[in-house]
Amino acid sequence: MDDELIDMDALPLDRKSRLPGTGFFYPDSLDEDRAEERAMEAMEGAEAVVVTDSDADGLGCVALIREAYDAALDVAPFEARRRAKLDGTYEEEFGEDDEETDREESPVALLPSGPHSFEEDLEYVAEYLEPGTDVFVCDICPDAFEYIEADLTTVVDRADSVRWFDHHQWDDDLAAAVRDLGIDLVVGESDEECSTDVTLRSLDYDFDDRFQELATVTRDHDLWLKEDERSDDLADFAYWTGAEEYVAVVGAYGVDLPDVALEYVETRRVEKRQLVEKAVDRAAEHEIGEWSVGVTYGRCSQNEVADALREQGMDAAVMVKPAGSASIRGSEDFQRCHEVAGLVNGGGHPKAAGCKPDIYDDMLDYAHHWSTEGATTKRVIIRAFEQIAEEAAAEDAADAAE
Known part of the structure; x- marks a missing residue:
């Protein structure tokens, strides 16, 4: 593969936001070999x-x-x-x-x-x-x-x-x-x-x-x-x-x-903010049960995107990443993120969780993921939200009957 095809620094921001980082395209075996060597040396x-x-x-x-x-x-x-x-x-x-x-x-x-x-x-x-x-x-x-x-x-x-x-x-x-x-x-x-x-x-x-x-x-x-x-x-x-x-x-x-660390962080935040804006612009709102869930796609800082979607009135936010994983963030009105993630090969905390649905069998699946902005992954996670909403409704009904 031509190295230039995976050189993220050479891509326009919009295309860069839709693709995973360079490391994604390296075989896991190469990373595993180096990880084992580093672990052995460190210990x-x-x-x-x-x-x-x-x-x-x-x-x-x-x-x-x-x-x-x-x-x-x-x-x-x-x-x-x-x-x-x-x-x-x-x-x-x-x-x-x-x-x-x-x-x-x-x-x-x-x-x-x-x-x-x-x-x-x-x-x-x-x-x-x-x-x-x-x-x-x-x-x-x-x-x-x-x-x-x-x-x-x-x-x-x-x-x-x-x-x-x-x-x-x-x-x-x-x-x-x-x-x-x-x-x-x-x-x-x-x-x-x-x-x-x-x-x-x-x-x-x-x-x-x-x-x-x-x-x-x-x-x-x-x-x-x-x-x-x-x-x-x-x-x-x-x-x-x-x-x-x-x-x-x-x-x-x-x-x-120290100043050198803060200066470095600020230089990186310029592009970070631009990627956040891209993800927020792509977000779609879904009414699931009693909750409003914002779902988006792209390379981004999930917490900042979640903050922006919460300011728009979302109770929960889902950020699907180009690498196939997703981050789920909640709010005071939605504290079941770990339950949603648990249904799609993940876990975490009530207000912050992550997952990676087991739906990627080959590179064609990833190609579809990138070209559709994570359509399949979004559907899988939305179904998980719907299941949690059904369970919440059943719990409320049981409480009302007591």
């Missing part, structure tokens, strides 16, 4: 290993754990590289080397993961973990115990300790099965705490005020409270920068990001 000689979701909440947990282990990386090299990129002097100062080379390694290894890659990442830990290492899992809830039982058992046998900090919706049987392995599992209330909160109160360490504030502001974004504008800075910086850089920066500065 070599590590005192502790953290497997975590790679959003601001999961990475906030890593910053806390590294602080407790006195294992934070020096932030200065990250700031220098970011400044050089902003000023256009990166190659002059650092050459064309990979940012991962010649970088200090923390004795607390970071393995970025997520709901869709956790099983593979746990397999790497089971394979390469050095005996006696502490293991942490943060901000992840597995789909089912049977999928991870063998590897998790191996990890427990090899590790000195295994602790798991999360705030998602856990099934009682799943939680019991994990704890029965001897794992210290702490699950916070999903509508009250983020995983950074859970980690902060679970570690036996006297954190200073900047980490207390980091947890509070991370919660503001992760639970979609939207009461502190700095939470958007954290979320955007975590999304656009590397995991190690984010952890180093918030570990050093807390929520008050």
Whole structure:
């Protein structure tokens, strides 16, 4: 394939908003090989290993754990590289080397993961973990115990300790099965705490005020409270920068990001706002049960699109992405996002969830997805909303009959 066909920077904004990023077009096998190599290298000689979701909440947990282990990386090299990129002097100062080379390694290894890659990442830990290492899992809830039982058992046998900090919706049987392995599992209330909160109160360490504030502001974004504008800075910086850089920066500065980080975020937000506008313009309103649901398509920041649709009177918003996944956001009047997502191969929280319907069998399905702006995915998710609406109506009828 001609590289220019997947060069997103060369595309007009409207076409770029309809297609997935360049990484989508690389085979998973290439990513998996590199992910396994990085995991093996990270765990070599590590005192502790953290497997975590790679959003601001999961990475906030890593910053806390590294602080407790006195294992934070020096932030200065990250700031220098970011400044050089902003000023256009990166190659002059650092050459064309990979940012991962010649970088200090923390004795607390970071393995970025997520709901869709956790099983593979746990397999790497089971394979390469050095005996006696502490293991942490943060901000992840597995789909089912049977999928991870063998590897998790191996990890427990090899590790000195295994602790798991999360705030998602856990099934009682799943939680019991994990704890029965001897794992210290702490699950916070999903509508009250983020995983950074859970980690902060679970570690036996006297954190200073900047980490207390980091947890509070991370919660503001992760639970979609939207009461502190700095939470958007954290979320955007975590999304656009590397995991190690984010952890180093918030570990050093807390929520008050340095000027170089804020400048970088602002430069990225120019295009972000344009993509948000595209998605909002494409949105269609659907009346489902007692709720008004806005459904749209495109590469975009789902929270900003959801905010805009909520301002237009929507009780819930669905953002279908070109890569096939979708984000579902609720409001005070709709707090069943996780139930909708659960019907279409996903999950999450009452007011924020995600899913990826199992409807893509080959590239023709994706071609149809792109050319129709996610028509099939939209229909599947709308049907899930309709099912939840029917259940809600039945619940209301039962309550009225009592």
